[in-house]
Amino acid sequence: xxxxxxxxxxxxxxxxxxxxxxxxxxxxxxxTPYEWVHIDILTGASHTPAFLARxxxxxxxxxxxxxxxxxxxxxxxxxxxxxxxxxxxSDPWLRALxxxxxxxxxxxxxPYIATARYIAKYLxxxxxxxxxxxxxxxxxHAALGVMETQLSRHDFFVGERFTIADxxxxxxxxxxxxxxxxxxxxxxxxxxxxxxxxxPRHMPMPAD
Amino acid sequence: xxxxxxxxxxxxxxxxxxxxxxxxxxxxxxxTPYEWVHIDILTGASHTPAFLARxxxxxxxxxxxxxxxxxxxxxxxxxxxxxxxxxxxSDPWLRALxxxxxxxxxxxxxPYIATARYIAKYLxxxxxxxxxxxxxxxxxHAALGVMETQLSRHDFFVGERFTIADxxxxxxxxxxxxxxxxxxxxxxxxxxxxxxxxxPRHMPMPAD
Numbered sequence: 001x002x003x004x005x006x007x008x009x010x011x012x013x014x015x016x017x018x019x020x021x022x023x024x025x026x027x028x029x030x031x032t033p034y035e036w037v038h039i040d041i042l043t044g045a046s047h048t049p050a051f052l053a054r055x056x057x058x059x060x061x062x063x064x065x066x067x068x069x070x071x072x073x074x075x076x077x078x079x080x081x082x083x084x085x086x087x088x089x090s091d092p093w094l095r096a097l098x099x100x101x102x103x104x105x106x107x108x109x110x111p112y113i114a115t116a117r118y119i120a121k122y123l124x125x126x127x128x129x130x131x132x133x134x135x136x137x138x139x140x141h142a143a144l145g146v147m148e149t150q151l152s153r154h155d156f157f158v159g160e161r162f163t164i165a166d167x168x169x170x171x172x173x174x175x176x177x178x179x180x181x182x183x184x185x186x187x188x189x190x191x192x193x194x195x196x197x198x199x200p201r202h203m204p205m206p207a208d
Numbered sequence: 209x210x211x212x213x214x215x216x217x218x219x220x221x222x223x224x225x226x227x228x229x230x231x232x233x234x235x236x237x238x239x240t241p242y243e244w245v246h247i248d249i250l251t252g253a254s255h256t257p258a259f260l261a262r263x264x265x266x267x268x269x270x271x272x273x274x275x276x277x278x279x280x281x282x283x284x285x286x287x288x289x290x291x292x293x294x295x296x297x298s299d300p301w302l303r304a305l306x307x308x309x310x311x312x313x314x315x316x317x318x319p320y321i322a323t324a325r326y327i328a329k330y331l332x333x334x335x336x337x338x339x340x341x342x343x344x345x346x347x348x349h350a351a352l353g354v355m356e357t358q359l360s361r362h363d364f365f366v367g368e369r370f371t372i373a374d375x376x377x378x379x380x381x382x383x384x385x386x387x388x389x390x391x392x393x394x395x396x397x398x399x400x401x402x403x404x405x406x407x408p409r410h411m412p413m414p415a416d
Contacts, residue, residue, distance in 0.1 A: 056353075056354045056357055056358075057312065057316050057350070057351075057354055059316075069301070071304055071305070071308055072308055072312075073307065073308045073311035073312060073315075074311075075307065075311050076304050076305075076307035076308040076310075076311055077304075079303075079304060079307055080300065080301070080303075080304035080307075083300050083303075084300075092288065092291050092292075093277070093288070095287075095288075095291075096279055096284050096285075096287060096288035097279070097284075099281065099283065099284035099287055099288075099307075100279055100280055100281045100284040102284075102311075103281035103282075103283050103284055103310075103311075103314055104265065104280075104281060106311055106314055106315050107281075107314050107315070107318075107319075108265055108267075110315075111315075111319065142265070143265075145264075146264045146265050149264055150264075
């Protein structure tokens with residue numbers, strides 16, 4: 001969504017990347033206009049000097065403010081954009097729980113489920129990375145097991161309502177099958193995925 | 209530090225783990241009393257049913273409040289404990305930058321530097337994990353390079369003052385040599401390590 005009359009947010013990313021899709025999903029819920037700049041990591045677009053000046057680790061997404069400041073790390077961007085809205089509680093304990101689930105996502109979920117998906121979907125599961133792909137299964141199912149337990153007791157991860165903790169975990173869980181993770185054994189996760197997708201202003205990840 | 213007269217915070221962890229040491233270092237700066245409960249991950253103490261009820265992913269540290277609520281993920285704990293203190297800015301942009309560096313730490317630093325240290329120091333660098341240990345070098349030096357650039361321009365990571373972003377990155381960087389990472393090529397990091405260690409109320413990681 002672009003409004004040329006107002007200075008606006010710019011997001012550098014790839015909508016098929018869960019980490020980038022998180023930002024688009026939040027901005028859809030917030031009904032905030034933004035400009036999306038597509039970055040193709042497979043052609044090195046995240047490692048040009050211009051991009052590395054925005055994010056020295058060369059990863060997407062990056063948020064650019066109208067005044068030119070840049071912020072990287074998807075979950076830091078979510079916290080910044082959602083601050084003061086219904087999608088990030090103001091209560092300190094609930095905010096801590098949001099962060100708890102977001103750090104869980106980045107350490108115990110994304111490196112297994114997103115990386116397996118990347119190897120399969122982006123790289124075409126080359127023989128040279130098949131062992132690594134297989135090795136991701138145990139950690140990915142451990143993360144899904146933790147999510148299943150939480151979601152069998154609660155409709156959402158924090159405070160019994162939809163927050164950016166759900167957005168963080170939704171992004172790659174909804175495409176876990178593309179990394180070889182069947183959700184057949186996780187009925188609470190499947191109900192939660194449907195609950196999130198049915199919310200007003202939900203934006204699905206685009207097809208390829 | 210234990211004050212038996214007041215309900216107090218309890219931390220479950222191992223002070224030789226950087227993720228746990230972060231919490232002790234922050235509590236030292238805040239001069240907050242707490243009880244430390246040692247958890248030996250090598251003997252399975254983080255996977256007992258009692259511990260998994262505190263943290264279903266079976267990792268340390270865990271913070272327990274006087275009323276029995278539990279919080280896991282080291283950086284979520286830091287944000288909760290530092291909220292409202294000088295170690296976590298109140299400005300939304302600076303808070304976002306703190307989170308940016310903390311997510312960088314958990315995704316791009318800890319999995320290389322802390323894991324290499326774990327394989328070498330805790331497991332004794334067994335032959336079966338030597339290839340994995342070697343493979344951590346590239347990512348670890350990439351993270352150190354990003355830190356070096358930032359610290360060559362700034363005394364601390366965020367807002368020109370000591371914050372929990374520094375605590376998060378200090379914990380494993382100060383023992384990077386134990387993971388096989390020499391800091392000889394990182395003069396700005398070495399000056400920053402000395403700057404942090406010289407702060408009032410600094411608590412070094414204990415010797416073995």
